[in-house]
Amino acid sequence: MASFRGVDREKRGRGSPGLPPSAVPFFLFGALLSRRFARAIAGGELDFLRDRILRVVLQPPGFAFDVTLREGQLRVAAPGGHAGGKREPRGQRRGERWDLRITGGVRDFLRLATRLEDADTLFFQRRLKMEGDTELGLYLKNFLDAQEEAEQALTRFAEDKLRGAVMLLERFENGTRLSRR
Amino acid sequence: MELVCPAGNLPALKSAVDHGAGAVYIGFRDDTNARHFAGLNFTDRQMEEGIRYAHARGVRVFVAINTYPQAAGWPRWQAAVERAAGLGVDALIAADVGVLDHACERAPDLHRHLSVQGSATSAEAIRFYHRHFDIRRVVLPRVLSLRQLRRVVLDSPVPVEVFGFGSLCVMVEGRCLLSSYVTGQSPNTCGVCSPASAVRWEETPAGRESRLNGVLIDRYGPGEHAAYPTLCKGRFEVRGQTGYAIEQPTSLNTLALLPELAEMGVAAIKIEGRQRSPAYVAQVTRVWRAALDACARDPAGFRPRPDWQAVLQSVSEGAQTTFGAYHRSWQ
Amino acid sequence: MNMNDTHSPASMPGLALGPVLYHWPRETVLDFYAMVADSPAEIVYLGETVCAKRRSLRRDDWLALARELAAAGKEVVFSSLALIEADSELRSLRRLCEDDAFTIEANDMAAVSILEERGLPFVAGATLNLYHPRSIAVLARAGMRRWVMPLELSRRAFADIRAALPETVASEVFAFGRLPLAYSARCFTARAHDLPKDDCQLRCLDDPDGLLLKTREGDDFLVLNGIQTQSARSFNLMAAEVTGPPPADVLRLSPQSRHMPAILAAFDDWRHGRAGGRELAARLEDLLPSGSCNGYWLGEAGMQRLPMPAAQA
Numbered sequence A: 001m002a003s004f005r006g007v008d009r010e011k012r013g014r015g016s017p018g019l020p021p022s023a024v025p026f027f028l029f030g031a032l033l034s035r036r037f038a039r040a041i042a043g044g045e046l047d048f049l050r051d052r053i054l055r056v057v058l059q060p061p062g063f064a065f066d067v068t069l070r071e072g073q074l075r076v077a078a079p080g081g082h083a084g085g086k087r088e089p090r091g092q093r094r095g096e097r098w099d100l101r102i103t104g105g106v107r108d109f110l111r112l113a114t115r116l117e118d119a120d121t122l123f124f125q126r127r128l129k130m131e132g133d134t135e136l137g138l139y140l141k142n143f144l145d146a147q148e149e150a151e152q153a154l155t156r157f158a159e160d161k162l163r164g165a166v167m168l169l170e171r172f173e174n175g176t177r178l179s180r181r
Numbered sequence B: 001m002e003l004v005c006p007a008g009n010l011p012a013l014k015s016a017v018d019h020g021a022g023a024v025y026i027g028f029r030d031d032t033n034a035r036h037f038a039g040l041n042f043t044d045r046q047m048e049e050g051i052r053y054a055h056a057r058g059v060r061v062f063v064a065i066n067t068y069p070q071a072a073g074w075p076r077w078q079a080a081v082e083r084a085a086g087l088g089v090d091a092l093i094a095a096d097v098g099v100l101d102h103a104c105e106r107a108p109d110l111h112r113h114l115s116v117q118g119s120a121t122s123a124e125a126i127r128f129y130h131r132h133f134d135i136r137r138v139v140l141p142r143v144l145s146l147r148q149l150r151r152v153v154l155d156s157p158v159p160v161e162v163f164g165f166g167s168l169c170v171m172v173e174g175r176c177l178l179s180s181y182v183t184g185q186s187p188n189t190c191g192v193c194s195p196a197s198a199v200r201w202e203e204t205p206a207g208r209e210s211r212l213n214g215v216l217i218d219r220y221g222p223g224e225h226a227a228y229p230t231l232c233k234g235r236f237e238v239r240g241q242t243g244y245a246i247e248q249p250t251s252l253n254t255l256a257l258l259p260e261l262a263e264m265g266v267a268a269i270k271i272e273g274r275q276r277s278p279a280y281v282a283q284v285t286r287v288w289r290a291a292l293d294a295c296a297r298d299p300a301g302f303r304p305r306p307d308w309q310a311v312l313q314s315v316s317e318g319a320q321t322t323f324g325a326y327h328r329s330w331q
Numbered sequence C: 001m002n003m004n005d006t007h008s009p010a011s012m013p014g015l016a017l018g019p020v021l022y023h024w025p026r027e028t029v030l031d032f033y034a035m036v037a038d039s040p041a042e043i044v045y046l047g048e049t050v051c052a053k054r055r056s057l058r059r060d061d062w063l064a065l066a067r068e069l070a071a072a073g074k075e076v077v078f079s080s081l082a083l084i085e086a087d088s089e090l091r092s093l094r095r096l097c098e099d100d101a102f103t104i105e106a107n108d109m110a111a112v113s114i115l116e117e118r119g120l121p122f123v124a125g126a127t128l129n130l131y132h133p134r135s136i137a138v139l140a141r142a143g144m145r146r147w148v149m150p151l152e153l154s155r156r157a158f159a160d161i162r163a164a165l166p167e168t169v170a171s172e173v174f175a176f177g178r179l180p181l182a183y184s185a186r187c188f189t190a191r192a193h194d195l196p197k198d199d200c201q202l203r204c205l206d207d208p209d210g211l212l213l214k215t216r217e218g219d220d221f222l223v224l225n226g227i228q229t230q231s232a233r234s235f236n237l238m239a240a241e242v243t244g245p246p247p248a249d250v251l252r253l254s255p256q257s258r259h260m261p262a263i264l265a266a267f268d269d270w271r272h273g274r275a276g277g278r279e280l281a282a283r284l285e286d287l288l289p290s291g292s293c294n295g296y297w298l299g300e301a302g303m304q305r306l307p308m309p310a311a312q313a
Helices: A002-013 A028-036 A038-042 A106-113 A119-124 A133-145 A153-180 B010-018 B044-056 B071-087 B099-105 B123-133 B147-153 B179-181 B255-264 B276-297 B306-314 C026-037 C059-071 C087-098 C107-116 C133-142 C155-163 C188-192 C260-272 C277-283
Strands: A052-060 A065-072 A073-077 A099-104 A128-132 B001-006 B023-026 B058-064 B091-094 B111-114 B137-138 B160-167 B201-202 B205-211 B217-222 B236-238 B241-243 B249-252 B267-270 C016-017 C043-046 C076-077 C103-106 C122-124 C144-148 C170-183 C212-213 C220-225 C227-236 C250-253
Touching: A028 A065, A028 A073, A052 A106, A073 C220, A099 A133, A099 B217, A106 A119, A106 A153, A119 A133, A119 B179, A119 B276, A128 A133, A133 B010, A133 B160, A133 B201, B001 B010, B001 B276, B010 B023, B010 B044, B010 B276, B010 C144, B023 B044, B023 C277, B044 B058, B044 B071, B058 B071, B071 B091, B071 B099, B071 C133, B071 C155, B091 B099, B099 B111, B099 B123, B099 C133, B111 B123, B123 B147, B123 C107, B147 B160, B147 B201, B147 B255, B160 B255, B160 B276, B179 C170, B236 C220, B249 C043, B255 B276, B255 B306, B267 B276, C026 C059, C026 C260, C059 C076, C087 C107, C087 C122, C103 C107, C103 C227, C107 C122, C107 C133, C133 C155, C155 C170, C170 C220, C170 C260, C188 C220, C250 C260, C260 C277
Parallel strands: A052 A099, B001 B023, B001 B267, B023 B058, B058 B091, B091 B111, B111 B137, B137 B160, B160 B267, C016 C043, C016 C250, C043 C076, C076 C103, C103 C122, C122 C144, C144 C170, C170 C250
Antiparallel strands: A052 A065, A065 A073, A099 A128, B160 B249, B201 B205, B205 B217, B236 B241, B236 C212, C170 C227, C212 C220, C220 C227
């Protein structure tokens, strides 16, 4: 037990603040995503991600993960956890390979995910940054926009709740801001 | 005035219908339409479902087949027209004379609208299309001033549809080859402008650079936002000065002109944005529905509400809005 | 196409001088056309296609010039305004079309509409967007006698169209010059001088070959010519065809302010088979304001300057 805590502290010391990579069940995210988009994967609609690496960076809080499509499954891993990907534009750290990198705040990603916000709007307002293969980004954006409601009732329920939570949080924040004046 | 809203996919179509569009316009998932973007547009099955959804709620569906085919690809445009007719769409939006001719021959009952890509800027040009193809409506390029627009509406043999909101194209639609000069693909030939496949962003000591097929479109300092490198919206050097020599990213917004447009006799307001998300379509359709209803109830007393403008501004490129060619001093 | 070159005179293309796209002062224009009268060009396009405010020559001047050139044995065509916006422009267009002494090049469907109603034959300009045989057939029925290929089309597209061209319709390709790429309601020349379009002071007179626009790393990119945007590089068909001119009926050369006699002579040599395209193109390269390009004809991005292809079938 003591050694386990010791390992955690050690890992947290390295790199960015937030959850240590080993504690995050990436494989679970991958499985959930594959289930959510099973029909699309089967229909070849996610082929643009096959063996390409999409890096998502949530900044704040400073947390990143890589997504790819391999052998008919969406896979999520810690940054650098997948084979393949192009070397990132020069001037960056060595060893970083991805085809497309999207950076944005976790709140904005949640708004995107719950259809409360439009990706272009976030882009214009500088709240979302895209680097690397622009065409891949466009495929991704258009793919996500075209998704209808989840077929599985549980997923639908979860997404509705998530949307409600985001809206509630924003109303609360706006209210707090107003009351502070 | 009819509210004509864009839809790049099924969720967007449903958004438009649910929030009060009078008609939605869509395209097939190929280069037969002028928004041929990776992953955008409708398969036949999706179009079928979209038409069903819209018609059940009294909303019309227009299909854009508005690019210019060449000899090699011609059979695909012919097939697209026939598929659209077979699916029961309410109108075909086309620009190419050959496409219109084929539609008259093979789908005579399908209404034909002249696309903005047809580049008709005068009543006389409209007359040509009316005479040959019995078009039921014309969508005007965004280059005319309000006064010029009034003239065209007055003299036009067919009802007129104008763009009321969305990203602005500074060049007259249908005759711009800038994109194919730089990338080999243009709106006319491939349904794209400044295609994503030609875009590269690079960090350099001089700043963040955006390039289109290798041509430097713009360069950004640390505080500056890197916009999509649409090539006419870059910064260039002319007469020793650097700046937006052609155009800067701006959006069109004619909300305040609604009473005047209605009085003029404009038949429909078109919202640009098939490449935008269902969220955009929902937000914009809701505002314009409310505005059109308010204007119809009391044209003399119509004032755009601040909350409407706030929503429109928030989804706009450059977060600026301008009357575009409608407002003379912009030129 | 005959791989063995030397075209017989019967299949040799005519040379046309396109309308002057820039704003030149009256004397420059008149001197230019005096040269043209003695040049090997058979066809001359006259008139203002870019901006109705340019009035170096009045209507009577143009007509007098037309008659002189016709007397010198040239086929004269009046080219119409490409972008019609104001009512006054529509009225000028009607007046232009009323005079049936000379053929009109229709650059907008408004002109086609007027000419068709009057039963007059016309030349279909490149901006009418006739990209394939079916659309060409419709315009042929409307009275089109010569079709000018849209500038972004390739050798392949030309061949496909030519194979299906009606007997009554001749073909013309843009063979030389800065490519007109776009039109706008905004005047970019005025904007470059911080002037509104309504008070432009005709600053475009300063730029006999248009106003150069460079990228931020100093490359010549585009040219601003009032409401028209052009390529900086001059398209040169000689740099794209190994064996000689393609089987078009007319090759159009778009005037630049200097060296036109040499350019005309080079194209005349080319069509007569007196010299090869590669050699002639190299000779002209230094005479071009921003060098040449040949991308469109070869099916690539227009701005490309690609090596001459190996002999094609």
